[in-house]
Amino acid sequence: MTSPAQPIKYRRIARGSIAMIMRCSLWLGDDHLLSVKSTGYTEDYVRIYLKDLKGIVSQRTKTWMLLNILLGIVVGLCGIVILNTNDIFSGGTIALFIVGTPFLIVFLVNLLKGPTCKTNLLTPLGLVDIPALQRTRKVTRLIQELRPLVAAQQGSMLRSELLSRYDNQRTGAPSTPAPSPTP
Amino acid sequence: MTSGERSLFPLLCSSCHTPLPAALCNSGESIHCPHCSRQLQVELFPAILRPLHEGGSVGLQVAEGEASCFYHPDKQAVKICSSCGRFICSLCEIDLAGRCLCPVCLEQGRQNEQLSELVTKRTLHDSIALNTTLLPLLIWPVTLITAPIALYLAVTAWRKPSSILPRTRIRIILALLFSVLQIIGWAALGVFLFQKWNS
Numbered sequence: 252m253t254s255p256a257q258p259i260k261y262r263r264i265a266r267g268s269i270a271m272i273m274r275c276s277l278w279l280g281d282d283h284l285l286s287v288k289s290t291g292y293t294e295d296y297v298r299i300y301l302k303d304l305k306g307i308v309s310q311r312t313k314t315w316m317l318l319n320i321l322l323g324i325v326v327g328l329c330g331i332v333i334l335n336t337n338d339i340f341s342g343g344t345i346a347l348f349i350v351g352t353p354f355l356i357v358f359l360v361n362l363l364k365g366p367t368c369k370t371n372l373l374t375p376l377g378l379v380d381i382p383a384l385q386r387t388r389k390v391t392r393l394i395q396e397l398r399p400l401v402a403a404q405q406g407s408m409l410r411s412e413l414l415s416r417y418d419n420q421r422t423g424a425p426s427t428p429a430p431s432p433t434p
Numbered sequence: 435m436t437s438g439e440r441s442l443f444p445l446l447c448s449s450c451h452t453p454l455p456a457a458l459c460n461s462g463e464s465i466h467c468p469h470c471s472r473q474l475q476v477e478l479f480p481a482i483l484r485p486l487h488e489g490g491s492v493g494l495q496v497a498e499g500e501a502s503c504f505y506h507p508d509k510q511a512v513k514i515c516s517s518c519g520r521f522i523c524s525l526c527e528i529d530l531a532g533r534c535l536c537p538v539c540l541e542q543g544r545q546n547e548q549l550s551e552l553v554t555k556r557t558l559h560d561s562i563a564l565n566t567t568l569l570p571l572l573i574w575p576v577t578l579i580t581a582p583i584a585l586y587l588a589v590t591a592w593r594k595p596s597s598i599l600p601r602t603r604i605r606i607i608l609a610l611l612f613s614v615l616q617i618i619g620w621a622a623l624g625v626f627l628f629q630k631w632n633s
Contacts, residue, residue, distance in 0.1 A: 258598070259550060259551070259598070261600060278599060285598075289558075292558055292561055292562055292565075293558065294556045294558060294597055295555050296554050296556075296598065298551070304479055304481060305479055305484075306459075306477055306479055306482055307475075307477045308474065309475040310472060310474050311472070311473035311474070371448065373478075378448075391462075394462070394477045401479045401481075405480045406480055407480075410460050413460070413482075414457065417459075417482055420483060421453070
């Protein structure tokens, strides 16, 4: 009975992986965000409608720094050994070069991608984890992109007004000054 | 302040779970939690001020000469279902991606997977077909069994709903191509062995 609607056009915003097994991505539709987790054979979808989106909370993690240190040590050791050899075309040096190059590439890619983070979207039902948003740079870009779209759905509000009303509601204070009681 | 406004939950630091002051939000850059010093980036939108439970109207009682809801004859019809065309009241009205649907059409659309907005999981039949074609090549004699299976999977996958994300049919085409090639290969080998055996 229900006629099939037009397919929704999605644009990918971010992608990543969970424990290097599952792939995850974040897509932007007309009026919602779509978080996708994929095993390669199945896909799970979570939709967050922009009219319901209350906020974005991103917490910086130490993965970027730890990965940089680990990869830096490996690349540094390989570099020191290669530079200290007399014969740069010996078998051992070439083997080290072959082993070290992928580490160097991963190190540089990780360095350029910037700090890692864990991102949650604040919805009426609570926090929704978005595993695809793993870099702070991507989160910042997403926030900038979402601001006008969310404003179109929820109405625009000045930052000061939004934050003061939020603080008043949170602390229980009245949002507008109450009129003075008449005698 | 209404009861809905009171139920607004405070925004907590995701590390130490202490409430974050509003002044730190929407700055456009990373901030430090005043309690645990964890670096956070917080952006709030106007929906944060919306009460948790807005509640819907129960619908107006139908008056004489007015159209009534198909499902609630005592309620006044306010909308027409964009799928079945039935008159529905404000209780039955379900807004889905700009379309107004009645509960029956919504349930039917969910069951038939016609409403892509309600799909929460999809099986990627094209990927299954392609991997059934390619992975057995690692132990190639197995392809005698897997090639027909892969061909069947690829043919059936053509009509099955795939991902709701942009996706081409290249996987199915490749699965069809490789499975057919494998079957032709086995057939050619069979003919060759048969001729050799006869001679």
